[in-house]
Amino acid sequence: NAGVTQTPKFQVLKTGQSMTLQCAQDMNHEYMSWYRQDPGMGLRLIHYSVGAGITDQGEVPNGYNVSRSTTEDFPLRLLSAAPSQTSVYFCASSRTGKLYSNQPQHFGDGTRLSIL
Amino acid sequence: GNSVTQMEGPVTLSEEAFLTINCTYTATGYPSLFWYVQYPGEGLQLLLKATKADDKGSNKGFEATYRKETTSFHLEKGSVQVSDSAVYFCALSPSAGGTSYGKLTFGQGTILTVHP
Numbered sequence: 056n057a058g059v060t061q062t063p064k065f066q067v068l069k070t071g072q073s074m075t076l077q078c079a080q081d082m083n084h085e086y087m088s089w090y091r092q093d094p095g096m097g098l099r100l101i102h103y104s105v106g107a108g109i110t111d112q113g114e115v116p117n118g119y120n121v122s123r124s125t126t127e128d129f130p131l132r133l134l135s136a137a138p139s140q141t142s143v144y145f146c147a148s149s150r151t152g153k154l155y156s157n158q159p160q161h162f163g164d165g166t167r168l169s170i171l
Numbered sequence: 172g173n174s175v176t177q178m179e180g181p182v183t184l185s186e187e188a189f190l191t192i193n194c195t196y197t198a199t200g201y202p203s204l205f206w207y208v209q210y211p212g213e214g215l216q217l218l219l220k221a222t223k224a225d226d227k228g229s230n231k232g233f234e235a236t237y238r239k240e241t242t243s244f245h246l247e248k249g250s251v252q253v254s255d256s257a258v259y260f261c262a263l264s265p266s267a268g269g270t271s272y273g274k275l276t277f278g279q280g281t282i283l284t285v286h287p
Contacts, residue, residue, distance in 0.1 A: 059214075088274075097175075097260060097277035098215075113274065145214055147275075159205060160275060162214035 061163035078146030087129040091142040177278035194261035202263040
């Protein structure tokens, strides 16, 4: 049972480079989201999706793009990497809908990203 | 907006000591409350949850009670073990029926270290 799978686990980029962080889940969850984790700040929501073809911005969306062409995949794109985007990124998924707002989210193991 | 405040860390305890990690929140309506745990190098895992006032969540010897009157969800364990060393996050999910379902708001995290 894979759950939520993130790749890569580690990445080093130079300022201005672009890259895509991959996230896949095999639980048929409708809701998927991306968070970044920074010291002393907990996790902050970047973007989320309530289903295939539907995405929306979270708390800190600037510099990131997402798309959701399938239920399983929710990639996060950094358009032009900046040192301020050095962080640990977590993808999460859960069942969605008004009846499931109290359902826990399932997290991947994270991608540790460094921007030089 | 919604917010979660956790006690400042880090917390260092000896094995078998009593643990309390304070968590208070600000939110409208009746959010669901969660404690997540993050072990070194891993993603977040749900530890326990409570979905309505006076509910008590419990798991692995940890407990937390949803106190609407004090807007709190403090985490407690009667006797900690070395294996409990991790980062603990308090989080809330907005009330059912709203448009913000699934959007977790996290506290800043509390690092717990337990010594033998």
